Amino acid sequence: MWSAPLLLWLLLGGLITPHALAEPYWERIFASSDFALAHFLGNDAIGRDVYVRLLFAARVSALLGLSGALVAISIGMTVGLLAGYFGGRIDQLLMRTVDVLNGLPLLFLLLLLMALMGRSVALIVLAAGAVLWLDFARIVRAQTLKLRAQPYIEAAQMLGFSSLHILTRQIMPNLKRQALGYLAVLVPKVILLESFLSFLGLGVQEPYASLGAMISDGAIDMELRPTLLLAPVMVLMWLLLSVRQFSDSMARAQR
Amino acid sequence: MAVWLLKRLGFALLALWCLLTIAFFLLRLAPGGPFDQERALPPEVKEQLMRRFNLDQPLPIQYFHYLRDLVHGDLGPSLSYPDFSVVELLSQALPVSLALGAWAFTLALLGGVGLGVLAARGGYSGRLLDHLATLLLAIPNFVLAPLLVLAFALTLNWLPAGGWNGAWSSSIVLPVVALALPLLASIAVLTRASLEEVRESDASKLQRAFGFGFIDELRGGALKMALLPVVAYAGAALAQLLTGSVVVEQVFGLPGLGRYFVLGALNRDYTLLLGAILFFGSLILLLQLLTDVLLAWLDPRIRL
Numbered sequence: 001m002w003s004a005p006l007l008l009w010l011l012l013g014g015l016i017t018p019h020a021l022a023e024p025y026w027e028r029i030f031a032s033s034d035f036a037l038a039h040f041l042g043n044d045a046i047g048r049d050v051y052v053r054l055l056f057a058a059r060v061s062a063l064l065g066l067s068g069a070l071v072a073i074s075i076g077m078t079v080g081l082l083a084g085y086f087g088g089r090i091d092q093l094l095m096r097t098v099d100v101l102n103g104l105p106l107l108f109l110l111l112l113l114m115a116l117m118g119r120s121v122a123l124i125v126l127a128a129g130a131v132l133w134l135d136f137a138r139i140v141r142a143q144t145l146k147l148r149a150q151p152y153i154e155a156a157q158m159l160g161f162s163s164l165h166i167l168t169r170q171i172m173p174n175l176k177r178q179a180l181g182y183l184a185v186l187v188p189k190v191i192l193l194e195s196f197l198s199f200l201g202l203g204v205q206e207p208y209a210s211l212g213a214m215i216s217d218g219a220i221d222m223e224l225r226p227t228l229l230l231a232p233v234m235v236l237m238w239l240l241l242s243v244r245q246f247s248d249s250m251a252r253a254q255r
Numbered sequence: 256m257a258v259w260l261l262k263r264l265g266f267a268l269l270a271l272w273c274l275l276t277i278a279f280f281l282l283r284l285a286p287g288g289p290f291d292q293e294r295a296l297p298p299e300v301k302e303q304l305m306r307r308f309n310l311d312q313p314l315p316i317q318y319f320h321y322l323r324d325l326v327h328g329d330l331g332p333s334l335s336y337p338d339f340s341v342v343e344l345l346s347q348a349l350p351v352s353l354a355l356g357a358w359a360f361t362l363a364l365l366g367g368v369g370l371g372v373l374a375a376r377g378g379y380s381g382r383l384l385d386h387l388a389t390l391l392l393a394i395p396n397f398v399l400a401p402l403l404v405l406a407f408a409l410t411l412n413w414l415p416a417g418g419w420n421g422a423w424s425s426s427i428v429l430p431v432v433a434l435a436l437p438l439l440a441s442i443a444v445l446t447r448a449s450l451e452e453v454r455e456s457d458a459s460k461l462q463r464a465f466g467f468g469f470i471d472e473l474r475g476g477a478l479k480m481a482l483l484p485v486v487a488y489a490g491a492a493l494a495q496l497l498t499g500s501v502v503v504e505q506v507f508g509l510p511g512l513g514r515y516f517v518l519g520a521l522n523r524d525y526t527l528l529l530g531a532i533l534f535f536g537s538l539i540l541l542l543q544l545l546t547d548v549l550l551a552w553l554d555p556r557i558r559l
C-alpha cells in the first residue's frame with residue numbers, strides 16, 4: 001500500500017525539517033542535492049530547500065483536497081436531501097438549476113473568481129466545493145427518493161416527527177456510505193483543481209507552497225534542473241494514487 | 256427532429272446568457288477596477304476614463320448597454336488595450352484555440368475509440384490498456400505538458416517546445432497530444448467496456464454463431480451501439496478539454512483565447528474578459544450541440 005507511508009510522511013515529516021520553508025539560501029541557487037547540508041533534493045530558483053517545500057506543499061494539497069471535498073459533499077447533500085424529500089416544485093427548481101449549472105463551464109467562472117477576489121485559502125476551498133457538488137446532489141436525491149418510500153419514514157411522518165428530524169436523524173445516516181464513497185472520488189478532483197489553480201498562479205500564494213505552483217516553477221527551469229519539475233510531479237502522483245488506492249480498498253471492504 | 260434541435264439550441268443560448276450574466280455581475284462586484292493597477296491615477300483622469308467606458312453608471316444600466324451592444328455584435332473596446340476592440344483581439348485568437356481544440360478532440364476520439372476496440376478484442380491488450388489508462392488518467396494535463404516538452408523537445412529534439420506556426424505545423428503536435436491524452440484514456444476505457452457489453456447481447460451472439468468475424472460484427476451494428484455512451488461522455492468532457500487548453504496554451508506559449516482570458520483576469524479588463532468568456536462558452540456549447548446531433552444520428556430513439 002502506498003498511502004500508509006505517505007500519511008506517515010505528511011503527518012510526522014514536519015518534525016524533521018532541517019530548514020525553514022521560505023528561507024532563500026542565496027549561495028545555493030539551483031544547487032543539486034547535498035546530504036551533508038541536509039538539502040535532500042537541492043534548492044530551487046531562489047535557493048529555497050526543495051524537500052521542505054515539497055513536504056509543505058503536499059500537506060497543503062492534501063488538506064485543501066479534503067476540505068474542498070467536504071464542502072462539496074455538504075452542499076450536494078443539502079440540495080439532494082431537499083430535492084428528494086420534498087419533491088414537487090422544490091425538486092423541479094433544484095434539479096433545473098443543477099442541469100443549467102452542469103452545462104456551464106464553471107471552471108471559467110472559478111478562474112475568474114480566483115483572479116479577482118484574491119487568494120485566501122478559505123476562498124479556494126469554498127470555490128472548489130461550489131464547483132463540484134452537482135453530481136453528488138443527484139446521487140443523494142436518488143437515494144433519498146428510495147429511502148423516502150420506506151415504511152419507517154412513513155411511520156415517522158405519521159407520528160408527527162418534524163421534517164428536519166426525519167431528514168437529519170432518519171435519512172441522512174443512511175447516506176453515510178454514499179457520502180464516504182463519493183468523498184474518496186472527490187478528494188483527488190479537488191487536489192487536481194487546486195493544483196491547476198496554483199499552476200496558473202491563482203491558488204496558494206507565496207511564501208506558502210503548493211504542488212501546482214512548484215510544478216509551474218519547475219517547468220520554467222526544467223532545462224537547467226529537471227529535479228525541480230520531476231520531484232513535485234512524483235509527489236503529486238503519489239498523493240493521487242494513494243487516495244485512489246484508499247478509496248478502492250474502502251469500496252472493496254464495504255462489499 | 257427540427258423541433259428537438261431548436262429546443263437544444265434554445266437551451267444552449269439560455270445557458271450562455273446565464274454564464275454571461277453571472278460573469279458580468281461577478282466582475283463588476285469584485286474589488287478593484289480596471290484602472291487601479293499600476294500607478295494611482297489622479298481622480299479627474301480616473302473619473303474621465305470611467306465615464307468614457309460607461310463604468311460610472313449603475314450596474315443594471317451597464318448590463319443593459321452591454322446586452323444591447325452585444326446584439327449588434329459589438330463587444331466594446333478592450334479596457335487595457337483601448338486601441339483594439341475586443342472582437343479584433345479575440346478573432347485573432349479564436350482560430351488558434353479552435354484548431355487546438357478540434358485536433359485534440361479528434362485525436363482523443365479516434366485514438367480512444369481505436370484503442371478501446373483493440374482492447375475489447377484481445378486478452379493481454381485489455382490488461383495493457385487498463386494499466387496505461389490508469390496512468391494517463393492520473394496525470395493532469397499541466398503535468399503532462401511540461402513532461403512532454405522535457406522528453407520530446409529538450410531531450411530528443413524532435414519537436415518544438417513552444418510557439419505557433421499555424422494549425423498544420425509541427426508546433427501544434429505537442430500541445431494537442433498534451434491536451435488530448437487524458438481524454439483519450441477515458442474514452443478508450445469507456446469504449447472497451449461499452450463494446451464488451453454490446454457483444455454480450457443476443458444480436459451479437461447470433462452474429463458470432465453465424466460465423467461473423469470481429470470486424471463484421473462491428474460493422475453489423477455493434478460499433479454504433481457501443482459508441483452511444485462514448486459520444487455522450489465526450490460531449491460532456493468537452494468543457495474540461497477547453498478549460499485544459501488554457502493551461503496548455505500557457506505552457507507552450509500559444510496565442511489563443513486562454514491567453515486573453517488570463518490577461519483580462521489579471522488586468523481586470525472587463526470587456527476583454529467577458530468577451531473571452533463569451534467566446535469560450537459559445538465554443539463549448541456549439542461543440543456540445545454538435546455532439547448531441549451526432550448522438551441523435553447514432554440513436555434514433557433520442558430524437559423526441
